[in-house]
Amino acid sequence: MSILTDLFRIPKFVAGLAIFLTIVALGLVGPLIYRVSPTDIVGPRYTPPSPSHPLGIDALGRDVLAQLLYGIRGSLLVGAVAAGIALGLSLFLGTIAAVFGGLVDKVIMVISEVFIIIPSLLLMMVLAAYLSPGARNIWLVGFVIGITSWGGWARGFRSRTMSILQSEFIKMAILSGASRVSIILRDIVPIISPYILASFAMLFTSAITAEVGLTIVGVGMTKDITLGLILYIAQLYANITQGIWWTVVPPTLVMILIYLSLYLVAISLDEYFSPKLGTA
Amino acid sequence: MSTILEVKNLAKIYEIGYIRKRQIVAVDKVSFSVKKGEIISLVGESGSGKTTTARMILRLIKPTSGVIKFMGRDIWRDLRGGSDLRWYWRNVNGVFQDPFSSFNPTHRIRDFMYRAFNLFNEKLDRDTKERLVREALQMVGLIPDEVLNRRPFELSGGMRQRVMIARIFLIRPMLVIADEPTSMIDATLRLGILRLFSKLREEIGTTIMFITHDMGLAYYISDRIMVMYRGKIIEEGTPDEIVNNPKHEYTRNLLDSIPKLYTSWFK
Numbered sequence: 001m002s003i004l005t006d007l008f009r010i011p012k013f014v015a016g017l018a019i020f021l022t023i024v025a026l027g028l029v030g031p032l033i034y035r036v037s038p039t040d041i042v043g044p045r046y047t048p049p050s051p052s053h054p055l056g057i058d059a060l061g062r063d064v065l066a067q068l069l070y071g072i073r074g075s076l077l078v079g080a081v082a083a084g085i086a087l088g089l090s091l092f093l094g095t096i097a098a099v100f101g102g103l104v105d106k107v108i109m110v111i112s113e114v115f116i117i118i119p120s121l122l123l124m125m126v127l128a129a130y131l132s133p134g135a136r137n138i139w140l141v142g143f144v145i146g147i148t149s150w151g152g153w154a155r156g157f158r159s160r161t162m163s164i165l166q167s168e169f170i171k172m173a174i175l176s177g178a179s180r181v182s183i184i185l186r187d188i189v190p191i192i193s194p195y196i197l198a199s200f201a202m203l204f205t206s207a208i209t210a211e212v213g214l215t216i217v218g219v220g221m222t223k224d225i226t227l228g229l230i231l232y233i234a235q236l237y238a239n240i241t242q243g244i245w246w247t248v249v250p251p252t253l254v255m256i257l258i259y260l261s262l263y264l265v266a267i268s269l270d271e272y273f274s275p276k277l278g279t280a
Numbered sequence: 281m282s283t284i285l286e287v288k289n290l291a292k293i294y295e296i297g298y299i300r301k302r303q304i305v306a307v308d309k310v311s312f313s314v315k316k317g318e319i320i321s322l323v324g325e326s327g328s329g330k331t332t333t334a335r336m337i338l339r340l341i342k343p344t345s346g347v348i349k350f351m352g353r354d355i356w357r358d359l360r361g362g363s364d365l366r367w368y369w370r371n372v373n374g375v376f377q378d379p380f381s382s383f384n385p386t387h388r389i390r391d392f393m394y395r396a397f398n399l400f401n402e403k404l405d406r407d408t409k410e411r412l413v414r415e416a417l418q419m420v421g422l423i424p425d426e427v428l429n430r431r432p433f434e435l436s437g438g439m440r441q442r443v444m445i446a447r448i449f450l451i452r453p454m455l456v457i458a459d460e461p462t463s464m465i466d467a468t469l470r471l472g473i474l475r476l477f478s479k480l481r482e483e484i485g486t487t488i489m490f491i492t493h494d495m496g497l498a499y500y501i502s503d504r505i506m507v508m509y510r511g512k513i514i515e516e517g518t519p520d521e522i523v524n525n526p527k528h529e530y531t532r533n534l535l536d537s538i539p540k541l542y543t544s545w546f547k
Contacts, residue, residue: 168381177366177398190386
């Protein structure tokens, strides 16, 4: 528990976590408080922000704040599902490959190469062609993005693990009868934990961006609202060139804040843990 | 005295290069035996293969050829599965050269010490474990309450080396391979660390194999000295034999290189 109390003394960490949790809270609680449906037409298109519609109305006559709140929820879900799947796979397979070595290592590396090559776009197009529109939901998009983005990180975790395996303290652990699983869980994971969190932040943000990309091409989800969908509609109706900022700036700002907050958390963790590694 | 460890024709050859293969012979057909209860030193310069030999005996590096027998069992052929390995490391364990990199920076000293209980066959409850760890730390002159909850970077090099030796007091192995345990410690602390090894033998009856480059240290502590040069053991004998009557050219150079009082360093 002392690690947590130490971490809460770092301003960067507290700021990052606070921003991120605020956004999460907005996505979870926001729709319950601001009870406006994001799909209903509530007024004339492009009505600027006003007390009744705090973020104005978009190209299709819908309330932007309601869209944003539901969009945050949708995007966070895509990010969490994709990052969870990708992080789980890459951490598990990367460390196993490094620690067990030999044939296990070779097989895992070949599989990771295959998944690095498969683009999420292609997989999504194939799935979009065969699945009914009803089956194309946020979970599926999160799953597809997750399954196609773990390969590179698995290699990253593998090389990190391999360099740690060269340390004397790993030999000491072996001499203390530690099993391979214990070496992964107790020696390697704590040391690469800042890297794990940083990779989670990166996977999270890249998943949110990847979802925007898929939506723009038209193979994203069809019914659920995400930040990507808001931006997609905004660029479809050329809102930026018309100076209709209220449909573009809020979702972009939220995306930047998600990235920034997770980045702050990641670097403060890195700064907290790595001085110890360098201590002589 | 019975033989506890027997090394026969032990060799380690590293191959480098893909097209034009080049061989580096780290250890070249080394044979020796260690008797129960003795302190034996393996002396040699950097790159002479002494650490590789130590790592092979600790079963951390696989030898290219040769046999290492501990209590009649070939450690690379007869040990199968986790319980055999735990038995081996319960009986043969090591102290490493570098007290800085031998500790996981994220572990507390308590975690480091507790991990050694993996090697114990007997099931111990928490209180017994805590008591054993505290006793071991007291043996090496550390105050348990001061170090147990610390992380390694909060301790000095000397303290960390003592913790590593405390781990040996906890495991109580029959054979300890000490790979340059004093080389990274201040000269003022060396004698204290060496006394701990003597204490280890007196109190637990441990056999100790010292790996060192310091002939003075080897002379001070050993019953028998082996001199290693370019992967081979070139001379073997009691400290007095080696110092008074060195047979090999390299041993003579090694002895001359010990700094002495009252002699000019610049001839």
